Amino acid sequence: MQRRILIIDDEPGFTRLIKLTLEGTGKFLVREENNGLKALQAAQEFKPDIIFLDIVMPEMDGGDVAKEIKTDPALSSVPLIFLTAIASKKEEEEGKHINGYPFIAKPVSLETIVHCVDTHVGLN
Amino acid sequence: MLPQDISRVLLIEDSNEAAEFLASLFKTPCGSAFQIARHATNLEEGLAAVETEFYEIILLDTTLPEGGWLHTLPDLRRAAPQSAVLVMGEADDEELKILALREGAQDYLGKGGLDSRVFLRAVRCAVERCHALQTLLKEHEMFRALLDYLPDRIYFKDRQSRFIRVNPSMAQFFRLEKPEQLIGQTDFDFFTEEHARPAFEDEQKIMTQGRPIESRIEKETLPDGRIGWASTTKMPLRDRRGAIVGTFGISHDITLIKEMEDALSAERTLLRNVINHLPDPIYFKDRQGRYQLDNQAHVQFIGKKSAQEIIGKTVFDFFPTEVAEHFHAADEVILNSGVALLNHEEVATDAAGNRRWLLTTKVPLRDDKDKIIGLVCIGRDITDQKEAEEKLVEANANLRHTLNELKSAHEELHSVQLQLIEAEKMKTIGRLAAGVAHEVKNPLAIIMMGIAYLRDQKPPLGEQIISVLGDMSDATKRADNVIRGLLDFSVPKRLEASEESLNQVVEESLHLVRGEVDVSKHEIRKSLAPDLPPIKFDRTKIGQVLINLFTNSLQAMPEGGMLSVSTKLDQITGVGANIGDARSESFRAGDEIATVIVEDSGPGIPSDKLPKIFDPFFTTKPTGKGTGLGLTVARSIMDLHGGLIQITNRPEGGTRAILTFRV
Numbered sequence: 110m111q112r113r114i115l116i117i118d119d120e121p122g123f124t125r126l127i128k129l130t131l132e133g134t135g136k137f138l139v140r141e142e143n144n145g146l147k148a149l150q151a152a153q154e155f156k157p158d159i160i161f162l163d164i165v166m167p168e169m170d171g172g173d174v175a176k177e178i179k180t181d182p183a184l185s186s187v188p189l190i191f192l193t194a195i196a197s198k199k200e201e202e203e204g205k206h207i208n209g210y211p212f213i214a215k216p217v218s219l220e221t222i223v224h225c226v227d228t229h230v231g232l233n
Numbered sequence: 234m235l236p237q238d239i240s241r242v243l244l245i246e247d248s249n250e251a252a253e254f255l256a257s258l259f260k261t262p263c264g265s266a267f268q269i270a271r272h273a274t275n276l277e278e279g280l281a282a283v284e285t286e287f288y289e290i291i292l293l294d295t296t297l298p299e300g301g302w303l304h305t306l307p308d309l310r311r312a313a314p315q316s317a318v319l320v321m322g323e324a325d326d327e328e329l330k331i332l333a334l335r336e337g338a339q340d341y342l343g344k345g346g347l348d349s350r351v352f353l354r355a356v357r358c359a360v361e362r363c364h365a366l367q368t369l370l371k372e373h374e375m376f377r378a379l380l381d382y383l384p385d386r387i388y389f390k391d392r393q394s395r396f397i398r399v400n401p402s403m404a405q406f407f408r409l410e411k412p413e414q415l416i417g418q419t420d421f422d423f424f425t426e427e428h429a430r431p432a433f434e435d436e437q438k439i440m441t442q443g444r445p446i447e448s449r450i451e452k453e454t455l456p457d458g459r460i461g462w463a464s465t466t467k468m469p470l471r472d473r474r475g476a477i478v479g480t481f482g483i484s485h486d487i488t489l490i491k492e493m494e495d496a497l498s499a500e501r502t503l504l505r506n507v508i509n510h511l512p513d514p515i516y517f518k519d520r521q522g523r524y525q526l527d528n529q530a531h532v533q534f535i536g537k538k539s540a541q542e543i544i545g546k547t548v549f550d551f552f553p554t555e556v557a558e559h560f561h562a563a564d565e566v567i568l569n570s571g572v573a574l575l576n577h578e579e580v581a582t583d584a585a586g587n588r589r590w591l592l593t594t595k596v597p598l599r600d601d602k603d604k605i606i607g608l609v610c611i612g613r614d615i616t617d618q619k620e621a622e623e624k625l626v627e628a629n630a631n632l633r634h635t636l637n638e639l640k641s642a643h644e645e646l647h648s649v650q651l652q653l654i655e656a657e658k659m660k661t662i663g664r665l666a667a668g669v670a671h672e673v674k675n676p677l678a679i680i681m682m683g684i685a686y687l688r689d690q691k692p693p694l695g696e697q698i699i700s701v702l703g704d705m706s707d708a709t710k711r712a713d714n715v716i717r718g719l720l721d722f723s724v725p726k727r728l729e730a731s732e733e734s735l736n737q738v739v740e741e742s743l744h745l746v747r748g749e750v751d752v753s754k755h756e757i758r759k760s761l762a763p764d765l766p767p768i769k770f771d772r773t774k775i776g777q778v779l780i781n782l783f784t785n786s787l788q789a790m791p792e793g794g795m796l797s798v799s800t801k802l803d804q805i806t807g808v809g810a811n812i813g814d815a816r817s818e819s820f821r822a823g824d825e826i827a828t829v830i831v832e833d834s835g836p837g838i839p840s841d842k843l844p845k846i847f848d849p850f851f852t853t854k855p856t857g858k859g860t861g862l863g864l865t866v867a868r869s870i871m872d873l874h875g876g877l878i879q880i881t882n883r884p885e886g887g888t889r890a891i892l893t894f895r896v
Contacts, residue, residue: 120675120679122676122679123675123679123682126679126682126683127682129686130682130685130686133689165671194674194675194678195670195671198717199717203773215674215675215677215678216674216677216678216680216682216709216713217678217682218681218682219682
């Protein structure tokens with residue numbers, strides 16, 4: 110079964126490529142959301158298996174989005190990963206967390222995202 | 234009868250017959266006391282005789298050939314003033330007798346009918362009278378001398394205080410030539426009423442009471458304006474019955490003395506006032522230590538109200554025994570040695586019990602025979618000065634101390650300031666870097682993902698396109714590296730420091746760069762001090778620094794060379810001694826430090842580039858290799874640790890990097 114991925118990032122070029130790349134493998138279904146304010150609604154509608162969230166966004170920043178999403182009990186168990194430019198690869202390697210959530214640093218490779226999904230969602 | 238009892242007689246008689254007659258008169262038992270020692274027959278002879286010898290009695294004949302006896306008598310009297318002259322006339326004549334007596338003879342006798350008894354009686358009487366007269370005359374002469382030569386004014390007045398007799402001094406006083414000019418006048422004729430009246434009354438009182446006024450000091454005011462002072466003694470003048478008939482007196486002019494006395498008194502009063510008003514205690518002690526003179530300041534110091542309470546007493550009466558003994562002993566030294574004690578500082582307790590500092594001068598006082606008779610002491614209370622002095626010294630010490638503290642605080646501030654400036658710089662750059670990184674990373678991510686997507690296309694795109702995509706990929710990777718470097722730069726400024734082993738981190742970092750090492754070309758030397766204590770530092774970040782240094786060294790020796798790393802425990806010998814850096818101010822002599830020294834045998838850093846090596850984006854590596862941020866970040870990390878990084882060229886070639894940590 111295809112795993113459902115919600116990607117929230119204010120950069121449409123980026124989200125489009127993520128969708129293209131991931132759906133190209135045939136293993137994933139990707140929903141894009143470019144407006145933080147609409148993120149919660151998107152999550153509620155799409156019911157993802159994992160959410161990738163950018164931090165620096167104009168309408169609502171990633172931290173607040175994460176808080177909002179997690180208030181919904183239906184979404185509380187969904188793994189949330191920050192996908193951000195403000196952290197460094199090194200810190201990612203060190204396994205650091207931001208606000209208690211794991212993150213991966215941009216620019217990101219396909220392998221990294223797939224590995225992350227595998228890790229957090231498991232192979233169904 | 235002894236010869237000296239015999240009275241010698243000179244007979245001046247030209248008639249031998251008369252002479253014999255007279256001689257015969259002496260030839261009786263009563264006449265044995267007399268002897269005609271010489272018989273002169275004329276006056277000239279007689280005068281010559283008295284010139285050479287003394288005759289008690291001279292019998293002068295009235296009928297001498299030279300002339301009348303009346304004329305000769307004065308000559309004779311002058312020549313022999315102390316001899317009794319009896320004039321022998323023809324007959325007893327009352328008138329002639331009176332004349333003779335007036336002229337100075339003692340008697341006049343008629344030769345005729347003269348018996349021995351009467352004659353001798355006359356002679357004896359004459360002698361007695363002569364003696365009496367001599368005595369009187371002598372007295373009179375002395376009296377005259379007294380009156381005439383005494384400088385004091387002597388005067389005799391009658392019951393109406395009119396002058397009856399004055400001496401020349403008195404006349405002189407009134408500017409008169411002769412004393413006689415005063416006779417009959419009174420004080421009122423010469424003095425102003427101011428003096429004359431009381432004088433007159435005094436005299437009246439003397440005469441009434443019969444008591445003298447002795448040594449009264451009178452002010453005499455003369456009409457011409459002169460003022461004088463006299464010491465006057467006035468007494469009642471009595472006649473022989475004892476009745477008071479007037480007054481007499483003697484005035485001793487004391488004007489000069491009075492003036493001198495007044496001047497002296499004024500001077501003494503002035504001196505006394507000066508001494509009394511001086512604020513310094515002044516006193517004089519006698520040889521036995523008894524106070525003899527005190528000024529007001531001293532009286533106050535002792536705590537009494539008047540000098541009377543102090544004079545005659547000693548230090549033992551005013552100070553506790555111990556203190557008094559000390560004073561007494563000190564005085565004795567001066568009194569015995571005769572050496573003055575000048576400006577001696579000593580502590581004393583005043584009457585109120587306060588501790589006072591005194592500056593004392595004690596000088597031995599000598600009399601006119603140069604014998605020491607006491608001590609003159611002047612004290613000055615310098616308590617205020619002394620206290621001010623002490624305060625000053627204390628204040629000075631405080632000031633100095635504060636100054637030193639200020640200096641070191643200033644040094645600290647300065648170095649903190651430098652650090653802050655650096656930190657601020659770093660923060661700004663960091664913020665900038667973070668902003669830039671973020672803004673660049675997103676586009677980069679899209680590009681990289683895009684390239685990956687295109688490369689993975691099935692069927693694959695043409696070889697040319699794949700090659701171009703490859704170049705694009707490399708370029709984005711380079712850009713990504715730069716961004717990564719920048720982000721490292723903007724790492725949050727918090728250290729995760731813990732006690733770590735520096736040696737261990739060195740080993741780990743060496744291990745991590747093994748990829749850059751070509752064992753066939755590179756020689757790695759390690760010399761790690763075993764006695765390094767654990768030091769607090771951020772393991773990751775210091776590892777980052779070391780990795781950076783190792784990488785730099787290895788990349789500088791692509792053909793091979795030596796890389797050495799050593800750790801050492803050390804001590805700062807002096808500010809700037811071990812560390813020649815502006816930041817070295819924060820290191821003080823005696824500070825314990827740990828150093829890591831990384832050296833290589835590469836080409837070293839060109840000296841014109843050395844100052845810039847820590848500048849951001851500065852690199853000597855070829856394009857593509859290194860971001861130029863490594864050393865900048867390294868320095869930032871060392872700063873955060875309160876340590877130092879210094880890079881120099883080795884004299885034998887190559888680079889040396891020294892990391893200094895506080896222990």
